[in-house]
Amino acid sequence: MTRPLVEVEGLARRFDVSRPWLARLLAREPRRFLHAVAGVDFAIPRGTTMALVGESGCGKSTVARMLVGLLRPSAGRIVFDGTPLDPDAGRKALAPIRRRMQMIFQDPYASLDPRWRVEAIVAEPLDAFGLVRDRAERRERVAELLRAVGLSPADGRKYPHEFSGGQRQRISIARALASRPDFLVCDEPTSALDVSVQAQILNLMKELQEQLGLTYLLISHNLAVVSVMADQVGVMYLGRIVELAPADELFARPRHPYTRLLLDTVPDLEMRRRERAPVAGEVPSPIDPPPGCAFHPRCPFAERRCRAERPALLPAGPARVACHAVEEGRLPA
C-alpha cells in the first residue's frame, strides 16, 4: 500500500486567551488556554477527499490553517508526502512543500485582493515560486488556468469586484492551482455562495480532482456538501475527532451519538425519519472542557464512565469511534 499524501499525528493547537499580565496579576488568576485542537490524527490517501465536519468552534478550521502553515501547531506533527513539516524551517526551505499545498478560502469577497487585477492574482503563486521564465509564459499560464476553471482569459484584465461570488471562487481556485499543487485545503469553499452556485463549484472541484489527481481536505459544516465530495469523513467535536469513517459508511451507519445528532439535523424532505432524538444543549467552552467525554453533557446515552474517562478513538467496523457506549455495545444500531 502506498503511503498517504498527508499524515497528521497528535496535532494540537492551543491559544492563550489569558487577560493581560497586569490584570491577571491583580485578579490572581492563572493563564487560560483555549484548546482549539486537542490531538487529532488522520491520514489522507493520494487523490482522495477527506472531510472534517463539525459545529462552528470545533477546531476544524484550525486544523486546516495548521496544515497550510498559517498557524503553528502547539504539538503533534504533519507529514507531507513522507516529509515531516518543520515549522521552524526557513521560508526558502519550506517553499518546495508550500508550492505543493494550497488553500481555497471561504469568503470569495475577502480572499482576492480588491486592488489587484485577476491576472495578477492568479499569477501570484507563479511569481512567488518562480515558476515562469518570462511574461509571455506567465500570460499563457494564466489564460490556461482561467480556462480550466471555466472563465475566459479576457477576464484577467478585470478586477475582482466585477465578478459574482461563484466567479470569484473560480478565480480563487485558479490561483490555488497555479503552482500545480498536489494537495488543496478547502475551508468551507461553498458556504458563502448561493445554493445554485454551490453545485457548480463542487462539480468543478470534482472535475479538477479527476483531471489533476488532487488530494483535498474539505472543511465544512454542510453535510450535503460532504456527502457529495468526501471519501473519508472526520467528525470533530471540541477539538477532537470523535468519529472517522469512510463517507458512505458514515452516512449509512453513523455510530457516534454526536454523528447521529448531526445527521438527524439535516432537513429530511421525505420525512423518513420522523422520530428525532432531541439533543439539547450547546457546545461547551473549549477553555474549560467537561471531564471525560466532551460530549457527555449533551449525550442521551451518557453514563458515569463517560463523565470520568475520555474515550479513545477505537475501531468499530470500518470506522473508528471515540465513544464508551459504542465500545460497550450499548447503543441501538
Added chain:
Amino acid sequence: MTAALRRFFDHDLWWSFTRSPLTVAAALVTLLFLVAALAAPWITPHDPFDPARVDLLDAFTPPVWTERGDPRFLLGTDDQGRDILSTIVWGSRISLLVGFAAVLLSATLGVALGVSAGYVGGVYESVVMRLADVQLTIPGILVALTINGVARTLVPRELQEAAAIWVLVLAIGISDWPKYARLARGTTLVEKNKEYIAAARVMGLHPLRIMVSHLLPNVIGPVLVIGTIGLALAIISEATLSFLGVGVPPTTPSLGTLIRIGNDFLFSGEWWITLFPSLALVLLVLAVNLLGDWLRDAFNPKLR
C-alpha cells in the same frame, strides 16, 4: 484613455463632487493656489527677491484702491518696498512646498511604522504605538519647535538659510507621524485578517512583500484622506513656526513669515502687510480642509 476618462466621470466620486458646490469652489481655490505657486516666476508682476528691482522708496505703499495707492502695487508693498501680491504668490509656493513635503514625510514614516506594527504585532507593535501615544500627549508645535531647534544647531551656520525649509519639513513631518501610524495600523488590523493576506502567507511570501504589495495599496486610501486634511494642518504649522520666527527666513518668506513681518507694522497703521497674507493663508487652508472633509465623507461607505 477615453475609456478611463469615461470611467472617471461615471464614478460615484465625481458625482458626489459635482453635487457639492462648496467642494467645487474649494477645489478651484486649491487649484488656483497650486497653479499660482508653480507658475510664480512667470505670473507675478514683480520679483520681490531681486534686490536690484526692489526700491525702498516704494516701501509702505497702501493697496491700490486707497488714497495713496500705486497702480503698480495692487495690494500695496511691505517695509522694503516689495509688492505684497507677488510675495503672497511666492509665499504660497513655499508654504505649499513645505506642506506637501512635510505630509509626505510624516505619511511615509507613519504608514511604514503603522502597517508594520499592525502586521507584525507583538512587542514591536507595542513599542511603536506607545511611542506614538507618548508623542501625541505633547503638543505637536512643541515637538516641531524642539526638532527645529536641535536640527538648527546641527546645521552649519553658513547653510542655515538654505536648509531652513528642509529643517521645517523635518520638524513638521516628525511631529505629525503618530496620526498616520494609528490610522495605518487600524486599517492594517482589519485588512490582515482578510483571506487574501492568508492566501499570500500560504504561498510563503516574505512579510515585507505582503506589506508592500497587498497591505499598502489597501491602506493608502484612508491615508490620502487624512493626508489632505494633514496638508492644511502642515501649512498652518509652517505658518506658526515662521510666525514665531523659527521658520523660513525673511529673505524667502512663506505666508507665515509675511504675516509676522506685517505684524510689526500692524499698530503703526500699515494693516495691508499682514492682512493680505493672512487672508491668503485662511483661504488656502480652508479650501484644502474642505476638500479633505469631502474626501473623507466620500470615502466613508457609512455616509453614502
